[in-house]
Amino acid sequence: MRMRKKRRCAERLSALSSIFCQNVADFDNDRDLVFDKTRPVRVEIGCGKGDFICEMSKVEPDYNYFALEKVSDVIVLAAEKYASSRGLGALSPHGFWTGPDGHVYEDEHWDIPIDLRGNVRFIVGDARETDSMFRPSSIADIFANFSDPWSKKSQADRRLTSPVFLKKYNDLLAAGGTFRFKTDNIDLFEYSLETVRASDLELVYYTNDLHSSEKNEGNIQTEYERNFSAKGFKINYLEAVKK
Ligand SMILES: C[S@@+](CC[C@H](N)C(=O)[O-])C[C@H]1O[C@@H](n2cnc3c(N)ncnc32)[C@H](O)[C@@H]1O
Numbered sequence: 001m002r003m004r005k006k007r008r009c010a011e012r013l014s015a016l017s018s019i020f021c022q023n024v025a026d027f028d029n030d031r032d033l034v035f036d037k038t039r040p041v042r043v044e045i046g047c048g049k050g051d052f053i054c055e056m057s058k059v060e061p062d063y064n065y066f067a068l069e070k071v072s073d074v075i076v077l078a079a080e081k082y083a084s085s086r087g088l089g090a091l092s093p094h095g096f097w098t099g100p101d102g103h104v105y106e107d108e109h110w111d112i113p114i115d116l117r118g119n120v121r122f123i124v125g126d127a128r129e130t131d132s133m134f135r136p137s138s139i140a141d142i143f144a145n146f147s148d149p150w151s152k153k154s155q156a157d158r159r160l161t162s163p164v165f166l167k168k169y170n171d172l173l174a175a176g177g178t179f180r181f182k183t184d185n186i187d188l189f190e191y192s193l194e195t196v197r198a199s200d201l202e203l204v205y206y207t208n209d210l211h212s213s214e215k216n217e218g219n220i221q222t223e224y225e226r227n228f229s230a231k232g233f234k235i236n237y238l239e240a241v242k243k
Contacts, residue, residue, distance in 0.1 A: 043065070044142075045144045080097070142179045145181075184235060200242075
């Protein structure tokens with residue numbers, strides 16, 4: 001995702017650092033430091049501007065969620081969208097986070113009480129490093145939505161459904177956990193069907209037209225999904241399970 005540099009990105013990230021988390025594995029002995037309640041954990045890889053994670057975490061609240069995104073200028077928008085959707089304030093027209101009590105966090109971290117932080121934490125990082133972020137077999141579901149197609153053959157390893165990434169997902173998922181992938185890009189989808197079939201995950205469902213399928217009920221659309229769908233593109237979807 002190309003994104004112009006965000007005004008005061010560092011200050012904005014710092015204001016909401018209570019809902020960010022870098023290395024989840026570090027907190028394993030004391031999960032209470034991350035979430036107020038222990039729940040099964042879901043991860044979205046490449047959360048973009050956060051529409052999916054904000055909606056999913058509300059509609060299916062019995063999970064704790066991590067939203068991973070490598071671009072700071074993008075994840076800051078996702079975190080702010082989530083924080084304002086949970087009544088934690090808003091970005092002021094001057095570009096500073098303003099809490100619900102009117103306090104302006106100009107250059108200051110806000111220690112949000114854990115019971116107000118809700119069930120999503122954001123991670124600025126690369127999916128290549130997920131094995132240092134999470135413990136093996138600790139994740140209930142992994143979502144990857146509209147990831148970059150990296151169309152050149154020489155860049156295939158960067159695709160989030162390349163064998164390298166599928167091996168990581170398989171290691172992170174608990175038995176019975178799912179990997180769910182959506183894309184408008186048919187070449188990437190066909191590639192992904194092949195790599196999933198060749199992986200240790202079991203392909204259990206796929207469709208070339210998610211919005212006309214039985215899986216459409218309960219489907220939560222992402223920013224890219226709405227844009228592509230409005231332009232007439234069909235949305236491809238696959239689901240694979242850790243054996
Ligand atoms: C095309 S956008 C899609 C955003 C959102 N998921 C949606 O469907 O609207 C892909 C996003 O994934 C992020 N991304 C791509 N590769 C990544 C990686 N290896 N680790 C973390 N984030 C990644 C990009 O920075 C970008 O924000």
